[in-house]
Amino acid sequence: MHIQDIPTPPQKPVYERRISYADRIADFKNPTAKKLLATIARKQTNLCVAADVTSCKELLELIHQVGPHICMLKTHIDILHDFHSSMIKQLKELASQYDFLLFEDRKFADIGNTVMHQYEGGVYHISDWADIVNAHTVPGPGIIQGLKKVGASKGRALLLLPQMSSSGTLATGDYTQKTIAMATQEHEFVIGFIAREYLAPNFLHFCPGVQMQEGGDGMGQRYITPKFAIEAGIDVIIVGRGIYKADDPGAQAQQYKKAGWDAYQEQL
Ligand code: 5BU
Numbered sequence: 623m624h625i626q627d628i629p630t631p632p633q634k635p636v637y638e639r640r641i642s643y644a645d646r647i648a649d650f651k652n653p654t655a656k657k658l659l660a661t662i663a664r665k666q667t668n669l670c671v672a673a674d675v676t677s678c679k680e681l682l683e684l685i686h687q688v689g690p691h692i693c694m695l696k697t698h699i700d701i702l703h704d705f706h707s708s709m710i711k712q713l714k715e716l717a718s719q720y721d722f723l724l725f726e727d728r729k730f731a732d733i734g735n736t737v738m739h740q741y742e743g744g745v746y747h748i749s750d751w752a753d754i755v756n757a758h759t760v761p762g763p764g765i766i767q768g769l770k771k772v773g774a775s776k777g778r779a780l781l782l783l784p785q786m787s788s789s790g791t792l793a794t795g796d797y798t799q800k801t802i803a804m805a806t807q808e809h810e811f812v813i814g815f816i817a818r819e820y821l822a823p824n825f826l827h828f829c830p831g832v833q834m835q836e837g838g839d840g841m842g843q844r845y846i847t848p849k850f851a852i853e854a855g856i857d858v859i860i861v862g863r864g865i866y867k868a869d870d871p872g873a874q875a876q877q878y879k880k881a882g883w884d885a886y887q888e889q890l
Contacts (some may be wrong), residue, residue, distance in 0.1 A: 637820035637855035640889035643668075649824050654753045654779035655813040658723050658826070662693045665721060668852070668882045670694040671875060672727070672830065672862030676701050678709050682716070685874035688865060689720030691879045694754070696725045696830075696860055699746050707829075710751050723762070725828075727754035730781070733761055734768025739810040742772045749773055756816060758782040759801040766804060770811045784821055787831025788842040818846070820855025829856040833864040849876060852885035 644663040647656050662668050671688045673695055675681050681702065685695065695717065699705065717724050726748050730737040737757065741749045748755060749772045757765050759782055769780055784801035786793045793801070802822050805812040814826030821827065833845040848859050859882045861875075868874035 637802050639644035651810050652813050653777040667693050667879045667880045668858050670696050670858050670860045671865050672696045672860050674862050676703050678704050685716045688875040691875040692722050694723040694725050696727050716749050723753040725754040728755050730757040738768040738772055754779045763804050766808050774811050780811050781814050782815045785817045789844050826857045828858045830860040832859045832861050848881035849885040
């Protein structure tokens with residue numbers, strides 16, 4: 623199919639039934655999706671920590687605190703003011719030691735040829751270490767082709783953004799539906815979505831903007847609770863400030879892990 627031809631997807635499916643993480647492993651061909659689902663089931667955690675700290679030391683400390691309680695760590699590698707390439711080696715070692723995946727929240731947003739370079743090269747060599755990355759669909763499906771060229775052979779996975787957590791987001795309605803349709807055309811490399819609710823079968827749904835209390839941050843972020851997110855059909859809750867700003871991020875991560883896992887088990 624020509625990449626300009628994006629079929630109109632069917633009406634949004636209703637979220638009906640929670641299928642266990644373990645039982646969904648077989649639904650995916652992508653090795654990273656399989657690994658994530660197996661990790662969630664094994665560690666009994668659907669929690670991803672958004673590690674938005676700005677120094678390497680803080681990042682490493684945070685990982686030691688939350689590592690045992692998470693299935694995935696989400697990074698913004700470009701906010702580390704003292705980034706050095708040895709961080710990558712340490713990140714990979716810690717991900718292996720504590721048994722979690724790495725998600726670089728890069729939100730690629732350019733034409734295929736450019737994102738290909740941004741993913742593979744530059745300072746961060748993202749495709750060498752990030753199991754999962756994400757991309758906006760504003761440029762059209764060529765962005766998926768560019769990322770796939772670099773990531774597919776390495777077994778990496780891509781998330782698209784049919785929705786965002788922030789207030790006033792333009793990712794609604796037709797944009798949301800067309801993004802889901804683009805994902806459906808690339809259902810091996812694209813394993814899921816950043817979403818606030820269940821959007822489509824056989825994709826994983828990741829939800830940022832989660833805290834124990836509903837509310838906002840005064841800069842557009844909108845928070846829902848772990849229970850609310852899981853009941854809406856989300857598979858992985860993403861928590862940043864709710865954990866890393868706490869006095870004891872390790873203990874706080876355990877609370878979120880329990881909240882997310884209890885809500886999931888109640889649905890089975
Ligand atoms: P918070 O501290 O829990 O609000 O952090 C949320 C994180 O998730 C932060 O790293 C954001 O960049 C990221 N995020 C988001 O908040 N909303 C979105 O729609 C997407 C990412 Br995509």
